[in-house]
Amino acid sequence: MESKQIHWTDTHCHLYVNDFDVDQKDMMKRAIDAGVTHMMMPNIDLESIDRISTLASEYPAHCFPMMGLHPCSVKSDYVQVLSEIEKVLFAGNFIGVGETGIDLYWDITFRQQQIEAFELQIKWARELNLPVIIHSRESLDLNIAIITKLQDGELRGIFHCFGGSLEQALRISEVGFKIGIGGVVTYKNSNLPEVLPNLPLSLIVLETDAPYLTPVPFRGKRNESSYIPLIAAKVADILGISLAELAKLTNDNASEVFGKKA
Numbered sequence: 001m002e003s004k005q006i007h008w009t010d011t012h013c014h015l016y017v018n019d020f021d022v023d024q025k026d027m028m029k030r031a032i033d034a035g036v037t038h039m040m041m042p043n044i045d046l047e048s049i050d051r052i053s054t055l056a057s058e059y060p061a062h063c064f065p066m067m068g069l070h071p072c073s074v075k076s077d078y079v080q081v082l083s084e085i086e087k088v089l090f091a092g093n094f095i096g097v098g099e100t101g102i103d104l105y106w107d108i109t110f111r112q113q114q115i116e117a118f119e120l121q122i123k124w125a126r127e128l129n130l131p132v133i134i135h136s137r138e139s140l141d142l143n144i145a146i147i148t149k150l151q152d153g154e155l156r157g158i159f160h161c162f163g164g165s166l167e168q169a170l171r172i173s174e175v176g177f178k179i180g181i182g183g184v185v186t187y188k189n190s191n192l193p194e195v196l197p198n199l200p201l202s203l204i205v206l207e208t209d210a211p212y213l214t215p216v217p218f219r220g221k222r223n224e225s226s227y228i229p230l231i232a233a234k235v236a237d238i239l240g241i242s243l244a245e246l247a248k249l250t251n252d253n254a255s256e257v258f259g260k261k262a
Helices: 024-033 046-058 078-091 111-128 140-150 166-174 192-198 225-239 243-261
Strands: 008-010 036-041 063-065 097-101 132-135 157-159 178-181 204-206
Touching: 008 204, 008 225, 008 243, 024 036, 024 225, 036 046, 036 225, 036 243, 046 063, 046 078, 078 111, 097 111, 111 132, 111 140, 132 140, 140 157, 140 166, 166 178, 166 192, 178 243, 192 225, 204 225, 204 243, 225 243
Parallel strands: 008 036, 036 063, 097 132, 132 157, 157 178, 178 204
Antiparallel strands: none
16 A cells, blocks of 8 residues: 555656557556656667657656667667667657667677767767666676766766676766666565665666566566566665655655656
């Protein structure tokens, strides 16, 4: 009952992808009924632009779009693709730049191009005074190093899907960014229950990464924003605070990143 009386922010979800085509309206209702009133949606590639824009226009009080190129979508044509995305970003009303960053898990063929794409999108974020949403699979130290190098005192954002060490989390804190905590915190092999109690509470925001990384007890099924309270319950238990306290601090932290939209 407590979680239903609380408002939550899902700082990272892809609710516009075709995984939700069969029940998107029902899925959105479940999220809002669960108290997840703000859903921040990072873009993936050129093909997702229309889908993300449509959902944001259908739920203007709940769904907030970002614009960027996912590192797994950085291919040989990345310069042309980035040029198109830049036009959309600078002409639109977006709350962040991303999802960007570096992914060295799936394919390292375009490692250098991913770095160049990431640094260009950081430049856009600086020009537009928008946060950067960072994907760091098998590349967390590299991404931290890039942000550290380019941090001018104005950059802000989130290292999404954080699963790193205490030392890495503290480096992220020192460079002025937040960490996104999602369904992984509920997994038996997660190191987050050991890491989180040692971190400043100002560092933490909540996310689902829907439709991916579904929390227990629904792991293996499609993720959705209505599962934020499940993630929150685990985090609150780890930190030894109430759900109401966690909601306030994570919503405040999200507002530091996104401004009044969060």
